Amino acid sequence: MYPFKEDKNKIQNDSDIEGIIDESVELETELGKKYGKSSLYKDAWRRLVRNKLAMIGLAIVIIMVVIALLSPVIAPYDPNDRIKELSQKGPSYQHWFGTDILGRDIFSRVIYGARISMLVGVVAVSISLAIGLFLGALSGFFGGISDAIIMRIADIFFAFPYILGAIVMMTVLGPGVLNVFIAIGILGWASVARLFRSSILSIKEKEYIEAARALGASNARIILKHIFPNSFAPIIVYSTMNVGTAIIVEAALSFLGLGVQPPTPSWGKMLSESMSYINTAPWLMFFPGLAILITVLGFVLLGDGLRDAFDPKLKR
Amino acid sequence: MKSEDTVLLEVKNLKKYFYLRTGFFFNKTAGSIKAVDNINFFIRRGETFGLVGESGCGKSTAARLILRLIQPTSGEIFYKGKNILTLKRSQMFKYRKEIQIIFQDPYASLSPRMTIGDIVSEPLEVHRIGDKNSRIKEIKHTLKIVGLNPEHVNRxxxxxxxxQRQRVGIARALILQPELIICDEPVSALDVSVQAQILNLMIDLQKEFNLTYLFIAHDLSVVKYVSNRIGVMYLGKIVEVAPAEDLYKKPLHPYTMGLLSAIPIPDPDLEKQRQRIILPGDVPSPINPPSGCRFHPRCPNAQDICSKQEPELKNYPENGNNHFAACFFAGKPINN
Amino acid sequence: MANNLQEKILEVKNLKTYFHTDAGVVKAVDGVNFDLKRGETLGIVGETGSGKSITALTILGLIPIPPGKVESGEIIFEGQDLLKCKISNLKHFRGNRISMIFQDPMTSLNxxxxxxxxxxxxxxxxxxxxxxxxxxxxxxxxxxxxxxxxxxxxxxxxxxxxxxxxxxxxxxxxxxNSPSILIADEPTTALDVTIQAQILELIDGLKKKTNSSVILITHDLGVIAKYAERVMVMYAGKPVEFASVNDIFYRPLHPYNLGLIGSVSKLNEEKKERLKPIKGTPPSLIDLPKGCTFALRCKFAIKPCWDSFPPTIEEEQNHFVACFRAKEFLNGSLKRE
Incomplete structure (x- = not known):
């Protein structure tokens, strides 16, 4: 019945196998050395380092994080100390960015403002990620009716202008730092969910997922071990950019008086407070505005660089 | 020939229709693709059963049905005499250890974010076999068996x-010591010189571990090299089943004849003498397959009956042992 | 059989096409020489990365520059060197006198x-x-x-x-535009077996009808045996053997060619013979080993193979080989087994 029968020789132990099965083991080792050891993240990092703009973005982000963490150390004054006689003084040696109407040191307030901005960025984006990844996984992996419902809700979120949505949320929740996190976080889930869903849909059909299924791997294992690691790159890119958006929205909400409440220093609030003095004391507006601009730019540049690093169309 | 204890897998009246739906909330059925339409075959323990056909013939769907990656529309799949389609998830889990798959594309079949060690160890983890140390030993041993350097686990x-990737795929399938391995075009994405390495490896592994293969391919010369028996599929149907030698020596179905004849043999003198049968036309869409015998629009021997009635798979014992074909004019030579 | 008196319609001399990438220089085509006669089918066989497709693309001037660059060589067609031709003149040749059939028609049709x-x-x-x-x-x-x-x-x-x-x-x-040369780059790889046969018959028929020449690029030795008259075997960017189709199959002189023939199973064989694969995998085209590129996988490799790439020598009439041991195969002192 078996045509190979005549050369069928029973193999007893390990050392026999090597001899019979493959003569090329040694050679493969040799060739293997030629390919350097690398992984997606190492490769991406190598490309990121070569991208000057992305490195500038990364530097800005790192500096901002350091400033936020160490603001009590860096700031020369207490941000809420009012010195009456110093009201609305321009930049000077003692007060680099000048002082505001109440005589507070703007440099110190900008430094402390970084805390709120970075915190909003990180916390709000984390909330978006938590909701978005969960619902995205649900809709992409299982499909069917849950997919239909989740995606229609996401559509509704998309139909709302972001800022308008944030304003509505804040009026409902009431002002306050915590509510800013929640509002921005909730508003951001839909994009994350959509992004994650689409990458799951493309990965789901891959043969290595089928292989895992054929083994009897559970859905949770497939999502955590296979789908997550393979769909992470676009989510990292998106979230980096999203931090910038969250910072802007926080600034806008605070500007409108719906966000962070005084006296906590927030860049957006500082802008709105300085509105009436734009002609007499332009530095009041200039420095917080610049801080927002630089920080957001930093995140966008980094996000852009990450995208190019993860998706190297030019990689040859 | 066919007795209960030698048959490892038997597929009976297996059907898989994919329904095309339109609309979003209110699904309407717009038609169906009869990907696998009532196929029957069995595989004996220790043999290689080749399943051949062109794209869209349903051979890969059949593989996924046997693995229960998709649910059949109807039919039965007996593994060791048990209908695995009626098994619950937890009962099926036990059988998943025994039936493994090797895929066609060595690039898509390995997760790019996992090391070779992780990939080969996954089956052990899923089935909770061994502890960390024994797993590593097992992984290295398996990598060595398939001809890879065991030191490469972290790559x-x-x-x-x-x-080399295809060897990793084979190691993953092998590590649970399965009985049946479904090979879905395991070499068609590889270079010629590497194909031969992998085919020889698979044959050696079969002898060593007493494996049973369901070998799916579109390349008849590869299938001939590895198979004991071969089934030929066309548009969701099996049109001919026979022991490998008989199928090549005396094909009965005109599609098999055309398929055999379409493959040029790497031998210039022989190739220049050989009369080739060039089948006309394209493979029709499985959405609306032709009536009667599905092959009749391309068949040089077709007559009136072929478009009206569907031929059954019948035994033609005079053409070798257990030679089955589904054709009204089985064995009739084709004159071009 | 190819007739020596037939006119040469295309001549490629010492063609080198390199790609300058971040990782290093990829020597995709490294010193290719061949000629094409009117009305013949020339087969180019090789595996992934052997440079067979890049050779064709270079002839048509379809190499993306950068990263690609034609480092040296001549492509003489109708008495003109295409590599020295102005771009405006090149249009007269490309798609007109020389045209190409690609592997995947879906991406080449708009x-x-x-x-x-x-x-x-x-x-x-x-x-x-x-x-x-x-x-x-x-x-x-x-x-x-x-x-x-x-x-x-x-x-x-x-x-x-x-x-x-x-x-x-x-x-x-x-x-x-009734071209005089038709380059078919793996024209049937993406197609089903029965359709492959139709397309190859069509190309062959058209060639005979119009007396044009065909360069048939494929990895399928069966297709070569059926349609080609002369064959160039390429490995890692270099031609290693160039001869008539019968010499290539019945009197192979290069171990790589020998290995390829041993790697394919033949439909017609009555007895199942174990395939004899070539060990290992093709090398990366960046940092190719010194010496013969095939030496690492070659069971006949001797000391000189590791030092320099063997020169291409006409061992028999019209049978060119780049191997130090070809003479031994030829006089029978070295068995092909």
């Missing part, structure tokens, strides 16, 4: 060539 | 234009014909490639065609 798939 | 438009465009690009004349010519071309129901098919879009039909349409475009 990523993209550091390997296509042939 | 999905937003119907087949008729694309055919007419191909005709009018090189021929001074009126719209009506071009239309008639297009119908004639569809007939030549065996597409029935032509008027309807002229209005169809590529996605409405099956894979085989698309390849036929591609061929119609390729022969639109």
């Amino acid at each position: 990523y798939p993209h550091e390997f060539s296509g042939g | 999905p937003v234009f119907n087949i008729g438009n694309q055919l007419i465009e191909a005709i009018q690009a090189h021929q001074n014909l009126s719209k009506k004349q071009s239309y008639d010519k297009a119908l004639e071309l569809l007939d030549m490639v065996g597409i029935s129901d032509r008027k309807k098919r002229m209005k169809s879009y590529p996605h409405e065609f099956s894979g085989g039909m698309r390849q036929r349409a591609m061929i119609a475009m390729a022969i639109a």
Whole structure:
């Protein structure tokens, strides 16, 4: 019945196998050395380092994080100390960015403002990620009716202008730092969910997922071990950019008086407070505005660089 | 020939229709693709059963049905005499250890974010076999068996060539010591010189571990090299089943004849003498397959009856043992 | 059989095409020499990365520059060196006198234009014909490639065609200007077996009808045996053996060619013989080993193989080999086993 029968020789132990099965083991080792050891993240990092703009973005982000963490150390004054006689003084040696109407040191307030901005960025984006990844996984992996419902809700979120949505949320929740996190976080889930869903849909059909299924791997294992690691790159890119958006929205909400409440220093609030003095004391507006601009730019540049690093169309 | 204890897998009246739906909330059925339409075959323990056909013939769907990656529309699949389609998830889990698959594309079949070690160890983890140390030992041993350097466990798939990746795929299938391995075009994405390495490896492994293969391919010369018996599929149907030698020596179905004749033999003198049968036309869409015998629009021997009635798979014992074909004019030579 | 007195229509001399990438220089084509005679089919065989497709693309001037660069060589067609030709003149050759059939017709046909438009465009690009004349010519071309129901098919879009039909349409475009050379780069790899046979027969028939020459690039030794008259075997960017099809199959002198023949199973064999694969995998084209590129996988390698790449020598009449041990195969002192 078996045509190979005549050369069928029973193999007893390990050392026999090597001899019979493959003569090329040694050679493969040799060739293997030629390919350097690398992984997606190492490769991406190598490309990121070569991208000057992305490195500038990364530097800005790192500096901002350091400033936020160490603001009590860096700031020369207490941000809420009012010195009456110093009201609305321009930049000077003692007060680099000048002082505001109440005589507070703007440099110190900008430094402390970084805390709120970075915190909003990180916390709000984390909330978006938590909701978005969960619902995205649900809709992409299982499909069917849950997919239909989740995606229609996401559509509704998309139909709302972001800022308008944030304003509505804040009026409902009431002002306050915590509510800013929640509002921005909730508003951001839909994009994350959509992004994650689409990458799951493309990965789901891959043969290595089928292989895992054929083994009897559970859905949770497939999502955590296979789908997550393979769909992470676009989510990292998106979230980096999203931090910038969250910072802007926080600034806008605070500007409108719906966000962070005084006296906590927030860049957006500082802008709105300085509105009436734009002609007499332009530095009041200039420095917080610049801080927002630089920080957001930093995140966008980094996000852009990450995208190019993860998706190297030019990689040859 | 066919007795209960030698048959490992038997497929009976297996059907898989994919329904095309339109609309979003209110699904309407717009038609169906009869990907697998009432197929029957069995595989004996220790043999290689080749399943051949062109794209869209349903051979890969059949593989996924046997693995229960998709649910059949109807039919039965007996593994060791048990209908695995009626098994619950937890009962099926036990059988998953025994039936493994090797895929066609060595690039898509390995997760790019997992090391070779992780990939080969996954089956052990899923089935909770051994502890960390014994797993590593097992993984290294298996890598050695398939001809890879066991020291490479911490490398990523993209550091390997296509042939080496396919060896990783084989190691993953092998590590649970399965009985049946479904090979879905395991060499068609590889270079010629590497194909031969992988085919020889698979044959050696079969002898060593007493494996049973369901070998799916579109390349008849590859299938002939590895198979004991071969089934030929066309548009969701099996049109001919026979022992490998008989199928090549005396094909009965005109499609098999055309398929055999379409493959040029790497031998110039022989090739220049050989009369080739060039089948006309394209493979029709499985959405609306032709009536009667599905092959009749392309068949040089077709007559009136072929478009009206569907031929059954019948035994033609005079053409070798257990030679089955589904044709009203089985064995009639084709004159071009 | 190829006749020596036949005129040479194309001559490629010492062609080198390199790609300058971040990781290093990829020597995709590294010193290719061959000639093509009128009316013959020249087969180029090799595996992934052997440089067979890049050779074809270089002839047509389709190499993306950068990263690609033709480092040296001559491509002499109708007495002119295509590599020294002005770009404006090159248009006269590309798609006109020399045309190409690609592996994947779906990516080489434009999905937003119907087949008729694309055919007419191909005709009018090189021929001074009126719209009506071009239309008639297009119908004639569809007939030549065996597409029935032509008027309807002229209005169809590529996605409405099956894979085989698309390849036929591609061929119609390729022969639109009666080229003297047709380069077919893996023309059937993406197609089903029975359709492959149809397309290859079509190309062969057209070649005979128009007395043009075909360069058939493939990895399939069966296709080579059936259609090619002379064969060039390439490995890692270099030609290693160049001879008539019979010499290539029955008197192979290069161990790589020998290995390829041992690697394929033959449908006609009565007895199942174990395949004899070549060990290892093809090398990366960046930092190729010094010496013979095949030495690492070669069971006949001797000391000189590791020091320098063997020169290409005409060991027998019209049988060129680049191997230090070819002479030993030839006089029988070294067994091919």
